Amino acid sequence: xxxxxxxxxxxxxxxxxxxxxxxxxxxxxxxxxxxxxxxxxxxxxxxxxxxxxxxxxxxxxxxxxxxxxxxxxxxxxxxxxxxxxxxxxxxxxxxxxxxxxxxxxxxxxxxxxxxxxxxxxxxxxxxxxxxxxxxxxxxxxxxxxxxxxxxxxxxxxxxxxxxxxxxxxxxxxxxxxxxxxxxxxxxxxxxxxxxxxxxxxxxxxxxxxxxxxxxxxxxxxxxxxxxxxxxxxxxxxxxxxxxxxxxxxxxxxxxxxxxxxxxxxxxxxxxxxxxxxxxxxxxxxxxxxxxxxxxxxxxxxxxxxxxxxxxxxxxxxxxxxxxxxxxxxxxxxxxxxxxxxxxxxxxxxxxxxxxxxxxxxxxxxxxxxxxxxxxxxxxxxxxxxxx
Amino acid sequence: xxxxxxxxxxxxxxxxxxxxxxxxxxxxxxxxxxxxxxxxxxxxxxxxxxxxxxxxxxxxxxxxxxxxxxxxxxxxxxxxxxxxxxxxxxxxxxxxxxxxxxxxxxxxxxxxxxxxxxxxxxxxxxxxxxxxxxxxxxxxxxxxxxxxxxxxxxxxxxxxxxxxxxxxxxxxxxxxxxxxxxxxxxxxxxxxxxxxxxxxxxxxxxxxxxxxxxxxxxxxxxxxxxxxxxxxxxxxxxxxxxxxxxxxxxxxxxxxxxxxxxxxxxxxxxxxxxxxxxxxxxxxxxxxxxxxxxxxxxxxxxxxxxxxxxxxxxxxxxxxxxxxxxxxxxxxxxxxxxxxxxxxxxxxxxxxxxxxxxxxxxxxxxxxxxxxxxxxxxxxxxxxxxx
Numbered sequence: 089x090x091x092x093x094x095x096x097x098x099x100x101x102x103x104x105x106x107x108x109x110x111x112x113x114x115x116x117x118x119x120x121x122x123x124x125x126x127x128x129x130x131x132x133x134x135x136x137x138x139x140x141x142x143x144x145x146x147x148x149x150x151x152x153x154x155x156x157x158x159x160x161x162x163x164x165x166x167x168x169x170x171x172x173x174x175x176x177x178x179x180x181x182x183x184x185x186x187x188x189x190x191x192x193x194x195x196x197x198x199x200x201x202x203x204x205x206x207x208x209x210x211x212x213x214x215x216x217x218x219x220x221x222x223x224x225x226x227x228x229x230x231x232x233x234x235x236x237x238x239x240x241x242x243x244x245x246x247x248x249x250x251x252x253x254x255x256x257x258x259x260x261x262x263x264x265x266x267x268x269x270x271x272x273x274x275x276x277x278x279x280x281x282x283x284x285x286x287x288x289x290x291x292x293x294x295x296x297x298x299x300x301x302x303x304x305x306x307x308x309x310x311x312x313x314x315x316x317x318x319x320x321x322x323x324x325x326x327x328x329x330x331x332x333x334x335x336x337x338x339x340x341x342x343x344x345x346x347x348x349x350x351x352x353x354x355x356x357x358x359x360x361x362x363x364x365x366x367x368x369x370x371x372x373x374x375x376x377x378x379x380x381x382x383x384x385x386x387x388x389x390x391x392x393x394x395x396x397x398x399x400x401x402x403x404x405x406x407x408x409x410x411x412x413x414x415x416x417x418x419x420x421x422x423x424x425x426x427x428x429x430x431x432x433x434x435x436x437x438x439x440x441x442x443x444x445x446x447x448x449x450x451x452x453x454x455x456x457x458x459x460x461x462x463x464x465x466x467x468x469x470x471x472x473x474x475x
Numbered sequence: 476x477x478x479x480x481x482x483x484x485x486x487x488x489x490x491x492x493x494x495x496x497x498x499x500x501x502x503x504x505x506x507x508x509x510x511x512x513x514x515x516x517x518x519x520x521x522x523x524x525x526x527x528x529x530x531x532x533x534x535x536x537x538x539x540x541x542x543x544x545x546x547x548x549x550x551x552x553x554x555x556x557x558x559x560x561x562x563x564x565x566x567x568x569x570x571x572x573x574x575x576x577x578x579x580x581x582x583x584x585x586x587x588x589x590x591x592x593x594x595x596x597x598x599x600x601x602x603x604x605x606x607x608x609x610x611x612x613x614x615x616x617x618x619x620x621x622x623x624x625x626x627x628x629x630x631x632x633x634x635x636x637x638x639x640x641x642x643x644x645x646x647x648x649x650x651x652x653x654x655x656x657x658x659x660x661x662x663x664x665x666x667x668x669x670x671x672x673x674x675x676x677x678x679x680x681x682x683x684x685x686x687x688x689x690x691x692x693x694x695x696x697x698x699x700x701x702x703x704x705x706x707x708x709x710x711x712x713x714x715x716x717x718x719x720x721x722x723x724x725x726x727x728x729x730x731x732x733x734x735x736x737x738x739x740x741x742x743x744x745x746x747x748x749x750x751x752x753x754x755x756x757x758x759x760x761x762x763x764x765x766x767x768x769x770x771x772x773x774x775x776x777x778x779x780x781x782x783x784x785x786x787x788x789x790x791x792x793x794x795x796x797x798x799x800x801x802x803x804x805x806x807x808x809x810x811x812x813x814x815x816x817x818x819x820x821x822x823x824x825x826x827x828x829x830x831x832x833x834x835x836x837x838x839x840x841x842x843x844x845x846x847x848x849x850x851x852x853x854x855x856x857x858x859x860x861x862x
Binding site for chain 1: 651
């Protein structure tokens with residue numbers, strides 16, 4: 089990756105470090121290494137406030153560069169930092185939300201003279217929430233590839249398929265268009281394989297996670313998503329695959345139907361499209377996330393779909409979420425979120441309704457906040473497509 | 476899952492807890508919840524030494540049972556434990572190797588009177604390393620499904636394919652045979668999507684991880700595996716997909732060739748098969764892992780392939796590893812590993828050679844340690860198959 093891009097990202101982190109009196113960060117987790125170094129390595133990016141970053145790398149063993157040094161174990165770090173001519177940190181931040189307790193303590197113990205603070209990952213997440221021009225361009229390209237895969241979905245459907253079988257063919261389309269497959273989520277406990285296809289009443293099965301919709305899944309070891317049911321006439325189904333084409337988790341959902349649906353389903357879908365349009369018209373820098381959420385809920389209530397909005401039985405408590413290297417970044421469009429939109433934020437907006445006896449309806453797109461409003465990154469037919 | 480099976484697993488953990496004077500464990504990480512409760516939930520399994528386990532669950536909201544209670548946040552746990560009629564723990568173990576630093580400290584702070592020890596995950600990993608009869612049967616069934624997918628590989632190859640395209644078709648075969656797709660690795664830093672297909676010299680590209688073979692990958696955000704190269708005559712390729720059919724990570728690699736390979740390649744492959752046979756004949760309860768490793772290295776040296784064994788440039792320092800809910804469990808078959816095999820251990824044995832200008836050769840199968848020896852779980856043609 090281009091050095092000026094990486095320097096820009098590191099400087100965004102440095103600004104936040106300086107505000108907290110932190111003079112160095114030690115970055116060891118994959119997404120933050122991708123963000124600050126451009127690739128995953130086994131090792132550590134040492135980011136001083138006032139000097140260029142250094143990469144101390146265990147593996148792979150073929151990385152070279154002006155500020156790259158080999159390391160075998162973290163206990164060598166203080167000596168290596170001093171060999172670079174850098175002072176040892178006084179206040180060092182580590183990724184407290186992502187490093188394991190054991191690993192955090194091991195790293196902290198390497199710097200007995202320093203005050204070690206665990207704010208690393210939340211601070212870096214704050215920096216990451218405002219995307220650079222290059223990151224937005226990556227999202228734009230991802231959106232095109234994502235849409236191209238979804239446009240081919242009708243061509244892989246065959247009557248008599250199960251939700252699992254159709255999901256597998258869509259996963260293949262995504263992969264052929266360049267999707268890397270890996271689905272990165274902040275917080276170690278949420279696991280999902282590529283994304284989900286939810287058909288009929290399976291969309292109402294509650295999830296262990298705070299996901300918009302759940303799904304029973306195929307095995308107790310991986311709840312969520314398709315459950316192996318036959319796709320049947322009169323059912324709606326929603327495809328919600330992670331659009332990780334270049335490391336960034338684009339997000340897009342589209343609804344399909346097996347034959348015709350009851351009138352109420354089209355009305356519910358239309359309500360979600362209208363919510364999306366209202367939010368998109370309202371969203372711009374300075375607007376609080378809770379105002380977007382409250383507007384959506386009010387519209388859905390007026391349309392008579394409140395009981396089915398964002399799930400039934402167990403409901404998700406948001407209608408949108410920031411996206412980036414992980415699927416769940418800042419901001420969150422949820423009740424009581426005072427955070428305001430800023431230019432460069434990228435988020436998914438997903439007003440969704442589950443109708444018992446029919447299935448999931450609604451829409452999800454990825455959006456970038458511009459200086460005046462928002463721009464849609466995932467452009468693709470938004471109507472219910474009959475299979 | 477059957478309660479007697481879960482009780483058996485919990486009791487295996489309790490035996491190790493008792494040895495360390497631990498009177499309760501709080502289990503919050505997915506693989507350990509699958510192990511002790513049978514499914515992933517958002518919540519906590521509280522495991523006292525002397526009383527039945529309790530599940531305190533946040534999501535999904537539809538779990539009920541004799542020992543299941545809803546919980547909103549971990550700070551409620553002490554009160555809920557006492558409401559169950561249980562004493563508060565004196566020495567409580569948490570999953571220090573898996574919980575984030577922040578989450579560990581939050582949970583520990585809920586029990587200010589207790590001595591909190593971070594040995595949870597390593598202790599549970601020790602219990603998990605000896606599989607139950609049911610777990611071994613799950614591995615056996617996984618091996619059959621895994622082999623069935625691999626047997627179809629020649630039917631999806633087309634001349635002119637890239638390694639990426641062939642990999643996608645194999646991923647689809649795996650999914651159609653029931654593979655859940657998710658690839659679970661212990662240690663938060665190792666990421667891989669489903670598995671790898673390595674062809675030609677890409678197999679020699681070093682990995683950020685301690686994997687047997689690397690591969691450049693398709694994007695710097697996900698190094699490892701196929702790199703988009705055209706498959707060419709005279710190349711070998713190795714398929715190494717994770718066989719997670721029912722939550723357990725079966726492991727199997729097979730080699731294919733595009734047309735004929737140089738004679739040396741067949742000799743290298745044969746050496747790996749002979750190493751496998753020698754190790755399988757030698758492996759039984761009481762044999763130390765290092766002895767297996769050293770035997771393999773000696774055979775490979777005598778055959779003249781030492782420079783290419785387990786990678787070139789960057790080599791993996793093991794020839795096998797325990798498998799279970801994660802791909803990298805105990806034991807590790809590596810130098811200086813005094814640990815002895817025990818009945819019920821399940822491991823992958825993967826003697827592999829990378830020949831520059833040709834590609835990867837060798838074999839990988841999953842094995843269970845029986846009372847007398849070892850049994851192969853992944854039965855499928857082991858010769859180089861010409862595509």
